[in-house]
Amino acid sequence: MLKNKTILATGAGSGIGRTAAQTFARAGANVVVVDLNEAAARETVAAIRAAGGQAEAVVCNVAVEDEVAAMVAFAVSHYGRLDGAFNNAGIEMHNKPVHELTAAEWNSVIAVDLTGVFYCIKHEILAMKANGAGSIVNTASASGVRAQANSSEYVAAKHGVVGLTKAAAADAGPLGIRVNAICPGLIMTPMARDRLMHDPVFSQALDGLRQRHIIGRFGETSEVAEAAMWLLSDRASFSTGTAMLVDGGYAI
Numbered sequence: 493m494l495k496n497k498t499i500l501a502t503g504a505g506s507g508i509g510r511t512a513a514q515t516f517a518r519a520g521a522n523v524v525v526v527d528l529n530e531a532a533a534r535e536t537v538a539a540i541r542a543a544g545g546q547a548e549a550v551v552c553n554v555a556v557e558d559e560v561a562a563m564v565a566f567a568v569s570h571y572g573r574l575d576g577a578f579n580n581a582g583i584e585m586h587n588k589p590v591h592e593l594t595a596a597e598w599n600s601v602i603a604v605d606l607t608g609v610f611y612c613i614k615h616e617i618l619a620m621k622a623n624g625a626g627s628i629v630n631t632a633s634a635s636g637v638r639a640q641a642n643s644s645e646y647v648a649a650k651h652g653v654v655g656l657t658k659a660a661a662a663d664a665g666p667l668g669i670r671v672n673a674i675c676p677g678l679i680m681t682p683m684a685r686d687r688l689m690h691d692p693v694f695s696q697a698l699d700g701l702r703q704r705h706i707i708g709r710f711g712e713t714s715e716v717a718e719a720a721m722w723l724l725s726d727r728a729s730f731s732t733g734t735a736m737l738v739d740g741g742y743a744i
């Protein structure tokens with residue numbers, strides 16, 4: 493589905509991003525595996541190459557614009573062009589009510605989960621517009637369309653990603669570039685399984701969260717990766733500005 497396309501994926505050293513990078517590579521893409529964590533990015537690349545795929549690792553903090561510009565420049569110089577991008581790197585909330593959140597906690601999540609997506613979209617469009625084509629997929633969240641307690645900074649960032657996706661789609665449409673978001677429900681990744689579920693505030697809310705997923709379970713990384721792959725591919729040629737729920741019914 494992505495044969496000979498160059499696709500960049502951020503946060504691809506773990507969880508949704510790693511599974512997505514492997515899925516894109518199996519579909520024929522050259523994958524630029526981006527993460528803050530170099531060892532994790534290299535592990536993803538090794539797994540892709542071991543399966544016969546094409547990938548390169550790039551270390552980048554998406555919250556730093558110069559690093560994002562360099563990451564995009566690497567993709568273009570190494571593979572000749574950038575066809576698609578999965579802007580997925582993100583961090584979780586601090587599990588506190590809004591009135592107890594510090595400015596530093598607020599800013600840390602906004603910097604990565606929202607401003608990081610802005611930097612990525614900006615530099616990806618600048619690279620793609622030369623081709624007159626491209627597809628960008630941003631990982632928002634079901635928290636990008638529906639709120640819950642103790643996560644104001646995350647809910648605000650993810651609602652921001654949904655709005656940014658629509659606005660960027662309007663700017664990039666005339667350039668032949670589509671911009672979409674996916675909104676996962678709770679997905680079994682290191683973020684959810686190893687960190688959030690051990691947080692006392694988050695774990696108390698877990699039964700309620702599970703019930704909100706009307707399919708009756710949490711999701712798997714492959715279920716998000718499949719949706720991202722479709723949106724990145726030419727099969728989604730008439731979809732832009734969407735916020736696709738991949739959430740087991742959480743946000744309906």
Ligand SMILES: NC(=O)c1ccc[n+]([C@@H]2O[C@H](COP(=O)([O-])OP(=O)(O)OC[C@H]3O[C@@H](n4cnc5c(N)ncnc54)[C@H](O)[C@@H]3O)[C@@H](O)[C@H]2O)c1
Pocket residue numbers: 502503504505506507508509526527528529532552553554555580581582583584604608631632633634675676677678679680681682683684
């Ligand atoms: N797991 C869930 O339940 C869930 C649900 C909805 C949305 N999401 C979103 O999906 C995305 C991926 O989450 P995940 O669950 O796979 O998390 P994860 O923690 O398993 O993986 C995230 C990866 O992003 C990297 N990263 C973090 N900050 C970075 C930065 N500043 N620059 C570059 N890389 C950075 C980490 O090193 C890590 O490898 C996030 O945007 C998250 O908000 C997750």
